[in-house]
Amino acid sequence: xxxxxxxxxxxxxxxxxxxxxxxxxxxxxxxxxxxxxxxxxxxxxxxxxxxxxxxxxxxxxxxxxxxxxxxxxxxxxxxxxxxxxxxxxxxxxxxxxxxxxxxxxxxxxxxxxxxxxxxxxxxxxxxxxxxxxxxxxxxxxxxxxxxxxxxxxxxxxxxxxxxxxxxxxxxxxxxxxxxxx
Amino acid sequence: xxxxxxxxxxxxxxxxxxxxxxxxxxxxxxxxxxxxxxxxxxxxxxxxxxxxxxxxxxxxxxxxxxxxxxxxxxxxxxxxxxxxxxxxxxxxxxxxxxxxxxxxxxxxxxxxxxxxxxxxxxxxxxxxxxxxxxxxxxxxxxxxxxxxxxxxxxxxxxxxxxxxxxxxxxxxxxxxxxxxx
DNA sequence: CGCTGGTTTCACAAATTTATGAAGTTAAGG
DNA sequence: CCTTAACTTCATAAATTTGTGAAACCAGCG
Numbered sequence: 001x002x003x004x005x006x007x008x009x010x011x012x013x014x015x016x017x018x019x020x021x022x023x024x025x026x027x028x029x030x031x032x033x034x035x036x037x038x039x040x041x042x043x044x045x046x047x048x049x050x051x052x053x054x055x056x057x058x059x060x061x062x063x064x065x066x067x068x069x070x071x072x073x074x075x076x077x078x079x080x081x082x083x084x085x086x087x088x089x090x091x092x093x094x095x096x097x098x099x100x101x102x103x104x105x106x107x108x109x110x111x112x113x114x115x116x117x118x119x120x121x122x123x124x125x126x127x128x129x130x131x132x133x134x135x136x137x138x139x140x141x142x143x144x145x146x147x148x149x150x151x152x153x154x155x156x157x158x159x160x161x162x163x164x165x166x167x168x169x170x171x172x173x174x175x176x177x178x179x180x181x
Numbered sequence: 182x183x184x185x186x187x188x189x190x191x192x193x194x195x196x197x198x199x200x201x202x203x204x205x206x207x208x209x210x211x212x213x214x215x216x217x218x219x220x221x222x223x224x225x226x227x228x229x230x231x232x233x234x235x236x237x238x239x240x241x242x243x244x245x246x247x248x249x250x251x252x253x254x255x256x257x258x259x260x261x262x263x264x265x266x267x268x269x270x271x272x273x274x275x276x277x278x279x280x281x282x283x284x285x286x287x288x289x290x291x292x293x294x295x296x297x298x299x300x301x302x303x304x305x306x307x308x309x310x311x312x313x314x315x316x317x318x319x320x321x322x323x324x325x326x327x328x329x330x331x332x333x334x335x336x337x338x339x340x341x342x343x344x345x346x347x348x349x350x351x352x353x354x355x356x357x358x359x360x361x362x
Numbered sequence: 363c364g365c366t367g368g369t370t371t372c373a374c375a376a377a378t379t380t381a382t383g384a385a386g387t388t389a390a391g392g
Numbered sequence: 393c394c395t396t397a398a399c400t401t402c403a404t405a406a407a408t409t410t411g412t413g414a415a416a417c418c419a420g421c422g
Contacts, residue, residue, distance in 0.1 A: 032328075035318035042314050046307045047228020050410070060335070061318065063327045069369065079412050084370055105368055105420065111331075116338045126227045133223050137216035137242065146244045147213075150292075154241070157297045160356060164349040172341055231380070250399065260382050265400055286390055286398055 028075065036061050036075075051078065051086040056095060059111050066099075066110035094118055117169060124165055131158035209256065217242050217256075232259065232267040237276060240292050247280075247291035275299050298350060305346055312339035 036057045043053035054076050059065055067075075072083045087109050090096040095115055099108045112118050134155050141148045217238045224234035235257050240246055248256070253264045268290050271277045276296055280289045293299050315336050322329045 031321040035314070035321055039311070039314045039318065042307070042311050046311070060331065061322065061328050065328075065331060080369065081371080081413080082411050085411085088370090103420090105366090105418085107369075116335055116342075120342070126223070130220070130223050130227070133216070133220045137220065140212040140216055141242065147242050147246075150241065150246060154297055157353065160353055161301070161349065164352065168342065168345040168349065171345065172338065175341060261399070262383080262401080263381050266381085269400090284390085286388090286396095288399075 032061050033075070049086070049089060051082050052089045054078070055083060055086040055109075056090060059096065059109065060115075064110075066108050068106045068108050070106065072109070093122060095122075117172070120165065120169060124162060127158055127162055127165075131155055131162070134158070213242050214256070230267070230270060232263050233270045235259070236264060236267040236290075237271060240277065240290065241296075245291075247289050249287045249289050251287065253290070274303055276303075298353070301346065301350060305343060308339055308343055308346075312336055312343070315339070 036054065039057040039060070040050070040053040043056065044050050048056070055072055058072055058075055059067055062071075069080055069083050069087070072078070072087075073080050076083070087096065087098065090109070091098055095112055095118060096109050097112055099110060101108055134151050138148055138151045138155060141151060143149070143152055217235065220238040220241070221231070221234040224237065225231050229237070236253055239253055239256055240248055243252075250261055250264050250268070253259070253268075254261050257264070268277065268279070271290070272279055276293055276299060277290050278293055280291060282289055315332050319329055319332045319336060322332060324330070324333055
């Protein structure tokens with residue numbers, strides 16, 4: 001059956017602002033789902049495939065950052081096939097990993113540790129590709145042409161950016177572990 | 182975000198080939214165009230609309246970073262309509278500006294100063310949007326829930342990233358002017 | 363072995379995105 | 393004013409991307 005295992009609503013009073021307290025199962029529909037969809041939309045806008053974005057967002061909003069195919073399928077009202085495809089992509093780009101719960105034939109898809117970290121590293125890759133293409137183009141155009149100048153500067157910028165980005169990530173690690181972990 | 186993670190060493194591949202000197206008109210076809218298309222493909226892969234990417238790449242590879250609609254249309258073998266749309270988009274996101282040469286009815290589209298700078302700032306915008314959506318979601322989910330925890334951390338990461346990114350850009354400015362300008 | 367729950371693959375339908383020709387605008391130049 | 397070069401808008405055709413149902417797979421379990 002499809003009863004959402006592991007999604008026991010946690011009750012929390014004393015919540016911030018105007019949270020009256022109770023968390024009902026309907027909360028998913030009224031509160032979580034809108035967020036998931038909005039976030040997915042943002043990601044899509046930013047270039048990620050739609051379904052992958054939805055799955056990713058859904059995991060992000062789930063209690064323990066992990067859901068089974070069936071759960072995703074239900075929450076997103078999407079076919080298992082669609083989930084399968086999205087999940088394959090996300091695993092490919094290292095945003096999630098798939099885990100086989102021993103004793104059960106269902107699989108759990110869970111957010112990679114430090115997802116955002118990974119995501120930024122990924123961005124780093126596309127920067128690298130752009131940089132390489134420009135570097136090659138520089139060879140074709142000749143570094144002495146006006147266009148070549150511009151390209152050269154761009155290449156420099158990208159290299160600079162990549163170095164800096166790496167350091168930013170290092171700094172984040174420091175920042176992070178410095179406060180609670 | 183779209184591509185995978187992992188840390189590809191930022192290797193500079195093959196040095197630019199020998200530049201024999203002459204530049205013929207056919208050079209555009211044989212040398213420039215392939216670069217333009219490849220670069221556009223990279224940008225498309227990274228999420229930019231195809232035609233916009235082509236126009237942008239074309240401008241980047243042009244001698245003075247500026248071309249008329251007709252020139253773009255010819256070099257890209259695309260209809261004026263397509264160019265028009267692409268150009269509108271690029272202006273929208275502040276990557277190019279349009280200039281009306283007084284006395285001529287044609288318009289010139291030129292790369293914005295410090296394009297890459299702008300581009301990164303733009304990326305910053307999408308980061309901001311994601312951050313905001315997450316922040317809102319945090320309100321809905323409650324910061325005391327497991328998902329809320331995760332979200333909160335993500336928001337922090339994004340804020341950190343944005344601050345750092347700003348500084349990186351400042352540093353680039355310094356770096357840049359420190360060497361020649 | 364042979365089911366059976368669970369996931370993946372495949373062919374195809376639906377939705378979206380792109381690009382185009384043609385008609386519509388706008389303003390320079392007579 | 394009227395012409396006309398140049399850009400834009402619009403409806404539509406073409407290409408791509410998405411998502412789905414149904415069939416194929418693949419272990420575990422009895």
